[in-house]
C-alpha cells in the first residue's frame with residue numbers, strides 16, 4: 001500500500017494586499033453609482049385582485065407581488081380551450097374561453113373576459129366581459145362593461161353587477177348597473193334592471209321592472 005501524504009498547501013504570495021490595478025478593477029465592478037446608472041424602467045399601474053389596492057409594476061413583467069398584501073399577481077393572458085381542466089384563473093391580463101369549449105364551475109378574475117365558448121361560473125372583470133356565445137352563467141358576474149353580442153342568448157342565474165351594459169342579444173336575468181344599460185335594436189332584457197339610466201332603442205325590448213337607484217333609498 002502506498003503511503004498517503006497530504007501535500008502542504010503553499011500560498012504563492014503571503015501578502016493580503018491586491019495590486020493597485022486589480023483592486024481598482026474590483027472596486028469598479030462591485031460599486032454602484034446611482035447617479036450614472038439611473039435607468040427608468042417603464043411601469044404601469046395595476047390593481048391587486050386580492051386586496052384591490054393599486055401598485056406600480058414594470059410594464060414588461062409577467063408577474064409581480066402586490067406591495068400591499070404580497071399576493072402573487074399573474075399578468076399573462078390566458079386561453080381556456082375545449083376540455084380545459086383549469087377552473088380557477090387569476091390574472092391581470094385577459095382571458096378568452098375559446099369557441100367549442102363547454103366549461104362550468106369556473107372562477108375567473110381578470111381584466112377583459114371574452115366568452116367565445118360556453119362558460120359558466122363566477123366572473124369578475126375589471127374591464128369588459130364580452131359574451132359571444134349562448135350560455136347560462138350559474139355564478140355571479142361583476143364587470144365594468146358587459147357586452148352581449150348580437151344573436152347571443154345569455155341566462156344569468158344570479159344576475160350581473162356591472163358599471164355599464166350593452167345588450168345586442170337576449171339576456172334573461174337581473175342586471176344591476178351603476179351607470180347605464182343600453183338595449184340596442186334586436187336586443188332584449190328579460191328581468192329586473194337597476195340602473196340610473198336605461199336606454200331602449202327602437203327594436204329593442206326590456207321586459208321587467210326598471211328600478212332607479214334613488215327608489216331604493
Ligand SMILES: [Zn+2]
Nearest residue numbers: 048051066069
Ligand atoms: Zn394586494
